[in-house]
């Protein structure tokens with residue numbers, strides 16, 4: 001995470017779409033000094049990119065290790081299914097994982113530095 005978006009300074013590059021396997025995930029560290037879990041950046045069907053906190057709201061499972069199908073990820077610990085776009089868990093379970101905005105330009109993926117700076121505690 002280092003290069004800035006050419007037109008929007010607060011957006012930082014975290015790599016290219018091809019860096020993530022189809023239906024795979026890449027973990028991104030938070031900026032130094034920020035208290036929070038890593039961010040799980042997923043490459044879903046159709047090369048759609050989503051970013052969520054890599055910490056399941058149920059019992060902290062690593063969503064980055066979950067199975068992706070469509071635009072959903074299944075937590076590897078107890079199989080709760082989360083929408084990658086809204087963060088909402090599918091019924092009958094209840095909960096929501098924090099999501100992060102994503103921009104892509106010319107196959108490059110950008111996350112919003114301001115969002116990355118917000119500690120997780122503000123979203124509990």
Ligand code: FES
Nearest residue numbers: 056059061075078
């Ligand atoms: S920790 Fe994710 S479903 Fe339980």
